[in-house]
Every structure is written in structure tokens, then in C-alpha cells.
Amino acid sequence: MIRQLKRSPLFVGLSEFEIQKVLDDSYCTVSYYKRNEMIALAGDPIFQIMIVVKGSVHTELIDDSGKVFRVDDIENLRLLAPSFLFGDNNRFPINVVSNTDTEILVIQKNYFVSLLNSNTVVLNNFLNILSNKSQFLVSKIKNTFMQSIEGKIANYILNVSKSLGSDNFEIPNSQTWMAEKFGVARPSVARVFSKMKSKGVIECKGRKISILDKARLERCIN
Incomplete structure (x- = not known):
């Protein structure tokens, strides 16, 4: 675990020995969760810093009708709700699963407060x-309130293309995931893909995407 934590944004610049030294067993523990298990509910108090050491989690909001909005995916070595450790409202703002x-x-x-006071590297990180x-x-x-659903999907496709270094690829997420991510109904996502395909901007079959006209796809963002 120490070797993994060396790559965490919180411990960048520290050696494995220094990380081992700051992780006092009296104040640091490891919690284990199964797939799709609720880690924290919106409103739960925050009394600790939590770092994903293995696996990944996502955050979600549920409205009064029970509709789930997927907010963010948090990969390993990232912190959970670090901005809410301090301030007047020390509670999880959304669910963590x-x-x-x-x-x-x-x-x-x-203990974390004392660590910040004694270690300038961890403080700066x-x-x-x-x-x-x-x-x-x-x-x-800005993207949520100023960008259309077509713009959001175009931006998503371009980001995946850039990360993979190819205009022909398989998107890692389903249309249901995108609907939750962008806060729209799934048919709305399907219509955007169908529209882009009919206009010759992309070719798509299942999760396989080919960008045919990158310039037009980029214009969709604006």
C-alpha cells in the first residue's frame, strides 16, 4: 500500500519511508467495501480524510422522484470530499458508492490537522x-448550465478520442451511464448519437465509434 500511496496527490514528493512514518497506526486504518456498496450517504458527518487505495467509487445524487444522477467517478489514490473536512458543514454533500x-x-x-502543521509537503499537496x-x-x-446535451456528448467523445490517441475506438461507458452523468433521459442520449450519425459526423455501432468529421464534432461543443 505504501508504494501505491507514493503516487497519491496527497503524498507527492514524499519517499516510501516518509509515508510510512506519517501513517500512524493509531489514527490510520483501512476500510473494505464490496462492489456497489454504499460508502457514505449524503448528510453523513465527515471526521476523517478518506483515500481510495484500491478500486474506484462514484458519487451520485437522488432527486425526490428517485431519479439517480451520477456526478463523478473517483479512481484510486484520490480523496473523498476533501473540501468538506473543514468549514461549517462537515458532511458528505452526496452519496458515495x-x-x-x-x-x-x-x-x-x-491527526491529519497535526500532520498538516508539521509537514509542509503534505500541506502544499x-x-x-x-x-x-x-x-x-x-x-x-459552466458545462452543465451553458452546454447542450449534444455539446456534452461531443465533448465526451473528443476526450475519449484524445485519451486513446485514435479516431476509431470503443467508448468505455454505456448510454445509460452518460444519461446519468449529464442528467438527461437515456432516449435523449440515443437521439444525439443518431443525429450525429445521420449528419455524417460519426459512425457508431454499439460502443464502437469512428469520428468522420472532427471539425463539425468540435463545433457541436459551442
């Missing part, structure tokens, strides 16, 4: 995590 069998390192708040999270949320809000 495991995607796979997951291990989470739990560091008690009082934590401040960077909070700043990056704020910048990400601003970008996400």
Missing part, C-alpha cells in the same frame, strides 16, 4: 488538491 471491490485508507481528522477541485467544479458548472 463503490464501483468495484474497494479499499479506502482512513486518516482521522485531528492538500492545498493544491482543494484548488484543483474548485477549478474543476467551476468548469463542470
